[in-house]
Amino acid sequence: MSFNEKISVVKIYGFLKERAGCLGRGNSMVQNVVSIRRNGLNHFVFTVIAIFFLSNNDFCQAQVRIACVGNSITYGARIENREVNSYPAQLGSMLGDGYDVQNFGVSGTTLLRKGDFPYWKTDAYQKAMDFRPDWVFIKLGTNDTKPVNRVFLDEYVQDYKDLVASFKKLPSNPRVVLLLPVPVFSNDSTGITAQIVREKLLPMVREVAYDTGSEIVNLYNLLIESPELFPDKVHPSAAGATIMARRVGEVVRMKSVGPVDFSSYLPEDASTFNFYGFQGHDFTFKDHNAKIVEPKNVAVGKPWVWRSRYWGHEPQVEIALLERGFHVVYCDVFESFLNKEGLLIWDGFYQLLTKAGLSNKSVMEGMSRGGGYIYRWAAFHPGRVSAVYADAPLLDFKLYFKGSNSSFPQKWELFKKNFGFKSDEEALAFKGNPMDLTETIAKAGFPMLHVVGDADEVVPVSEHTALFEQKIKAAGGSIQVIHKPGVNHHPHSLANPQPIVDFILQATK
Secondary structure: OOHHHHHHHHHHHHHHHHHHOOOHHHHHHHHHHHHHHHOOOOHHHHHHHHHHHHHOOOOOOOOEEEEEEEOHHHHOOOOOOHHHHOHHHHHHHHHOOOEEEEEEEOOOOEOOOOOOOEHHHOHHHHHHHHOOOOEEEEEOOOHHHOHHHHOOHHHHHHHHHHHHHHHHOOOOOOEEEEEOOOOOOOOOOOOOOHHHHHHHHHHHHHHHHHHHOOEEEOHHHHHOOOHHHOOOOOOOOHHHHHHHHHHHHHHHHOOEEOOOOOOOOOOOOOEEEEEOOEEEEEEEEOOEEEEEEOOOOEEOOOOEEEEOOOOOOOOHHHHHHHHOOOEEEEEOOOOOOOOHHHHHHHHHHHHHHHHHOOOOOEEEEEEOOHHHHHHHHHHHOHHHEEEEEEEOOOOOOOHHHHOOOOOHHHHHHHHHHHHOOOOHHHHHOOOOOHHHOHHHHHHHOOOEEEEEEOOOOOOOHHHOHHHHHHHHHHOOOOEEEEEEOOOOOOOOOOOOOHHHHHHHHHHHO
């Protein structure tokens, strides 16, 4: 080859390498093309081949660029061999060749512009911008809780909005995801403290996510029951970073569909509200309060979870499912115990939701006496249920007659009134309790999960979940029970809801 031809080969080879990401199959094919040119193929034909490969998606698919922005926890401080074991490094390994994951974490930085070391003023921030990312994962705020910085926390929300805006204005139009700070296990008020992170930082990050329309990931609850993964009570270990990377990787890989449009199904006076960073709709449905909360991205199949009672109490399961593309809905039928009127109201609500586009089957969630509601619904409409998550569920309304709780006599009278029973004997003969409907429920085939406190004195496990479990299994049904040793009726749910979430994801495929 002449000197000019050699220069041409080098230029085209470099361009091909850049498009191929210098990785795997693409790089191998570049070598083959260059080898052909060196073996005497004329320059015109060589150029045609190069153009073919450049336009062939199987040959060269541009890498997805992921920028991990944050402080020392992103950087990987105090993690041995952080270049391999920090969460961004592990994320890159998990995602593989099609992704370029870069760590733009800087130890000690604050989100606050007035903080003692603002991320804004670092070289890493400008490099993250120049990277032109497709995704930006931001985890900043832990250092903002230090005494020297927390005096400026009133400016945190606006500074965070400005940071999000700076990334969203990039030509690459990245998806910006806010990572809730991981928990802190130190209560030393002279430094970073658990209380400030929990009570101040988390609500502010959720406010920013809601106001900016940004996606959000709850790392806090994911690690709250794992203090052993925080050797210095602030920084996660390599194992903690693995959990972070795995969760972020799930977000990147999640497949989604277009949003569900409820606009023509909601009344004109419906209002919107912020549900932990997600947009909710609050409205009246047949004289009953109803709510719908939308995920940022809708999962394939348009799944949803139906909370039966106690809206907003221990919401960590709903938050985790919203992150994964589920809608969350609620329709308060008060103390109807899901009698005929309650069933009809719920039926109308179900029709509204499915006509709008949600799946024909929902995950039913019930806490305490809400457990009785969801199982009565499931027994009457088994084809509309994909799974049941019941938490310390009341499964036999006769508890109100036999139990010792001070509120039970009043509830018993209300139960009799709502079902039209004229005497205790008539009410005690009622055969519509979930405990009486186990054969019908088991035959429906949907999986069930119960979470119970073994020391529950309000709804004794032995009289409710244990007996129900026995009857369901005898009838061929599928039920799992998570026991919480030493726990009473409260608190409901799990601080880290992952086992419940895993069950629901598996049940809904």
